[in-house]
Amino acid sequence: MSSKTEKHPETGTADLSVEVGSLQLKNPVLAASGTFGYGLEFQQFFDLDRLGGFCTKGLSLQPMKGAAPGRIQETPAGMLNAIGLENVGVDGFIRDKLPLLGDCGTHVIANVLGKSIQEFVTIAERLEPYPEVSGLELNISCPNISEGGIHFGHDPEMTFQVVQAVRGSTRKPLWVKLSPNVTDITVFARACEEAGADAISLVNTFVGMSIDVHKRRPMLSNVTGGLSGPAIRPLAVRLVHQTAQAVRVPVVGIGGISHSRDALEFLIAGASAIQIGTANFYDPLVSLKVIDGLADYCRQQKLPGIRHLIGTLQIREGQFFYT
């Protein structure tokens, strides 16, 4: 090849393994739901076994065709999306995607969403017999359609009920992905914990809006959309830190990560693992770079393992601190 293909050094001897509840990850880097397809789309770029894991596109009980065209808009250091949860449905995933993934050597976390508690439970039951699916991530936080489960994510009692119901129907590790579009995210995190969730992943996208000033129309057909990308990172780091203080279950940090330095912020803030989202779009190899960067950091800092970094943020006594 005359072109310079991007290369990545091996992670070497650095121990990047982490635990998220009962799940052992070889490294703390996962790909976020909605940015990694069903994993298959990335197999042309690298072996998925390099990753700590990945979260599938959100799976509903029935296939969904998604929102009308006009689904994305780039914004400063980010993008808005209103995809409308287009997906092949849980049965389509089991029939058409899972066999192709085979033994991909990494944890497949099925992101699932339902219109009702019963739908969440049914989807969990359908996935239960498949050991290739390492865990479930409940999406109760898609901001773009009312049936996207957001009503479960905006009422702590509903959050508790849906998590408890799914908990009762699966033995797989159960993560819950929270919306940042609430006044106090810790209330929801605690509801998940009390209902038996194994981990809390946060954050999903922030609701935003962009306007075509010439046409005086919204840029997205859905009018509003979810903001993701580097623009939201500081907001997400703060929420992850706040949540990690409030619950005992592990937190999985998500929000604008595109570099190992970003991932380190989340780990220090208290996340046990992280997910990379929007950066997968503009750099499909970003996860590998982040993993290599974490290994470099461990070596430079002479850390016996990246897990020793989790939640090690040092805040001086008397230093201003939110509650």
Place this chain on the structure above:
Amino acid sequence: MSWIVQAPVARAESFPGRNVLLSVEASDIAASTRPGQFVMAALQQHSSIPSPLLKRALAVYAIETEEGAPSRINLLLKVIGEGTRQLAQARPGDHLALLGPLGNGFQWEASGGKSHLIVAGGIGIASVLLLAQQLRNEGQDVHLIYGARSGRDLVGLEDFQKLDMDVITTTEDGSQGMHGLVTDGLQQLWSRIDPGTTTLYVCGPNPMMQAVSRLAAERSVSCQISVEVKMACGFGVCLGCSVKTRDSYRLACTHGPVFDAGRFVWEESQASFETVRAP
């Protein structure tokens, strides 16, 4: 199979009308690109957070060979917003971050006795040179109708003239070729074509593609359009570039960018067409 490469710019040429041609060293992409496919491209930046954040979808205009082997792809682009403005500033020695080839290209029947009519408007010409070259290599009968605002905007015209094919040009100011729109040029040929054996391949501004699609539908002429849609990833994971066909929502990146005009629903696809602009 798509390749992720940091491709050195070998040559950059500017043309009137804010059009730029970049020749970049990307042998893997060059060796595997079919007519009508595209790449996602950005000027390589050192930051982990590029600005603008997303790559831009660009048609592969031409493929250059070295010692008989495909070695470089040519990208012909028009400066529209920040992403294309940056790309247009690329100089030899700079690198482009490329992902490609992507999408499904044009479909054509290789049998003889067929007539192929390529209709291009403005920078839409960037999507159709490889097709014209391929068809001419197969010894097929190819016509090009190429319209632009004025004669100096007819970028790449000589690349088609070299192929020894029938070329009609139209300009809105009448400075070269027929005075009028590309559809006026098409009308000139229209009575002479045989709907049963002709295929139209169209790339250009949406109103022009819609007008040509309508004409094709009236006479039941097979017609393929190549659409330009806002994209975040280009390879089917963001699901952002949806358009509407009579079958369902389809992704411009993995199902397109070439669609059967007869099944394409313009009104409902409109919102995806807005050109990606600087945030």
